[in-house]
Amino acid sequence: MKDVRAASIRAQFLALAILLIVLVSLLAALTEPFIRGRHDRGVEIGLMAGRMERIIDNYSSATTPAQEDAVMALAVKLGVSVSAVPAGEVADLHARGMPVAQPASALTTTRSLLQEGFGDAIRHVFEPHSARRALAVPIDDRRALVFDMPVFPSSVWFYPAVISGVLKIVIPLVALAYVSSWLIIRPLARFAVAAERTSADDRLEQPFATEGAAELRSLAASLNVMRNRILEMAEARTRMLSSISHDLRTPLTRLKMRVESGEPSDLQGKMLNDVTALESMINETLAFLTDVQHDSPLRKVDLSSLLQTIATDFSEASADVRFSGPRRLKYVCKPEALTRAVSNLVGNAARFAAHIEIELEDAGEKGIVIRIVDDGPGLSEDLKGKVMEPFFKADEARSSGTGFGLGLSIADELIRKGHGGTLKLLDRTPHGLVAEISLPAVHDMHTHPSVPG
Template sequence: MNRLRRASIRTQVLVLALLLVVLVSAVAATTEPFVYGRHDKGVEIGLMAGRIERLVDQYRAARTTAEERVALSLAPHYGFAVEAIGVDQIPVADREEARSGDLAKRARAALETEFANELRHLFDKKSTVTPLAVLVDDQRALLFQLPVFAPSLWFYPAVASGTLKIVIPLIVLAYLSSWLIIRPVARFAAAAELASADDRLEHPFVAEGPSEIRSLAASLNVMRSRILQMAESRTRMLSSISHDLRTPLTRLRMRVERCEPPELQRKMLDDLTVLDSMINESLAFLTNASHKVQSRKVDLSSLLQTIATDFSETGTDVRFSGPRRLKYICKPESMTRAISNLVENASRYATQVDIELEDAGDRGICVRVCDNGPGLSDELKVKVMEPFFKADAARTSGTGGGFGLGLPTAEGMIRKGHGGAMTLRDRKPHGLIIDIILPAVRDTGIGALSTASARAGGPCEISSAD
């Protein structure tokens, strides 16, 4: 069985087809006698035709009226009704057929009704079979009212036979197919989708199942290794560049601080601050995928309140509303940087920024960053999540600069670092709202974490709390 699991898909399909043929043949050979037996419509038709022929012969041989009545009295025991009629009661066009000598053949033809008529009788118990007229001699004739066979003689055995020979083997084949072919493909597709959606390349693709799937997994693992090597080389290169750039920046800052004109000194220091911020922003975005920090329990309310206080001390109107205390398990440094990026981005275009927090129970933790700026169009809401895109042309009020990595960096920290989701929507009458839905992470008390999936389908409903 292990060799079959590792065989090619073509081989597996061929083996399963042969297995289906063998299975159907074995089931048919072992169940047909028990399904039909003597409850076969063909057997009943043969017996009924013989009884009709026997009754006609006995009626033809009768010499008296009493003998005729004795012959006709056998009909109920044979399972049909018969009536003695005159020859003149049979239409002239049908008399030649009624005089036919092969009575058994005519009886079988009359009893073997079409399949449509059989189905009609299955749902309409009042349907009947066309009567059979038989000429006994030149003066006498018999009119047989033939029965309609019960479903137990033809319908139920056919259903049982079809179920045993077709349905059950196909179910078995479908189960084996899913076990051999479909399940490895589905598992591989799920792993590929997870890696594509969350950029998770730490774990290699499992090479199992058919040979084609194992070959594809091996190819993707080679590609994965190359991508990881490129990412690590890029990170090392950027770290080196960052180190080399900070040294001349430090020297420049020291020299600028000794400049005499205060106005010129202030402008040069502002430029150096922007340049340093750009370097930090780029490094945070490019090294975010490989940045691994252990999660720990923190007071999320205090963390957000601290962010609001820090920005307020620099002259930015940032307010926090939410519960006084809310214990949550997260990566505090990453969470702080993500929220700070959002607040800093909003402060460039707005005069007031609100940070709101709510514990939605099983739905997760809802954090909302709101501003009263000019807002964004629906098209720009999508584009600002792309790296290096700047929406300054749309949000013209305020000043500020950067590489356009603030929102993408924050979204990556929320999604990759915490398994959450971040969405943008309009604020009435104007402004922008950034909804962050974090999964409900609970401390089990034994050092393990349990995570409920966050709902990212719509805006989180947050109400202000003291």
């Protein structure tokens, strides 16, 4: 079976087709002796024609009423429905649509009448008494016989044919479809799962397993090579940007020292402000290129204590930050990454608001909700999505021309990729902004490492 799964898709389809032929042939050979199929109706037709021929011959030879009655009794014994009529009525019966056959051709006519089409046969299954079929046979110039043509019950051909079709066609096709899906569709489904897992965890070395059909193995190998090249390009770009940002610090520090050593003036203050802004941008860039890798392990922590510590740290730095929520709330997360994300959001709010509150809510099966609520000027709807972009600048953003830097971008990356959560910016009444972090329940996260208690 492993060799079949490793074969090409064309070879698999060929093998499955051969398997289907063998399975149908085997089922037909085993079940046909026990099932009365359509060919049994031909046997019944032959028997009926033979009995009618015998009755016609005996009735033609009868010369007395007693002999004719004996023939009628024989017909009843043979299960043939027949009645004697005067020969003069044959023409009238024929005019009303009843077929007429001479004794010599009665056998052939009977067979043609009983060999009904498929539509008639289906109609007789559901309407067994829908119409009377009969055949008039003139015996001589004064006698004639009218035979009622039988309608074979569905047990003779219809139900056996259905059972035979199910055993020989439906079951093998269902089995073939199941095996096909197992051999071909399941590897494709694993590809989709691997692709989704790759986007959530870039640390996987070989996310696309090289197994299954030859074409799928080739595709998996190509995707792994492409992914590795993309990761190498991204890592090279990150190293380059980190190196550039790091190297800029040295001349920037010298420039700052030279400005500070000069005579105090308005120009010196403006230059120091520009140098400080450049230094802040470099620091944020380095933080974005390093901290967003979110490789820290998952641990069970007390979220209430973690958020209270963040609020205390900002309060000691002269910011009005308070925490509200349950006294204790255990949660499995990446505490360093989550601390960085919440701190960035609180730090951003502190630039524009006088009062900030960190709210923690346990939403049960829906997960955890953390809200950073401030009383600042807020954001317009069209800016809420743009401020997540690195170094977004807008004069109207929070009534400041300094923009938002990388703080929100880093927070969004750490929450979305590091924890599988979401970050939304909402309006606060009457004014202000609410940064809402939604974290999934522990069992919904995309990784399930062993967590110390």
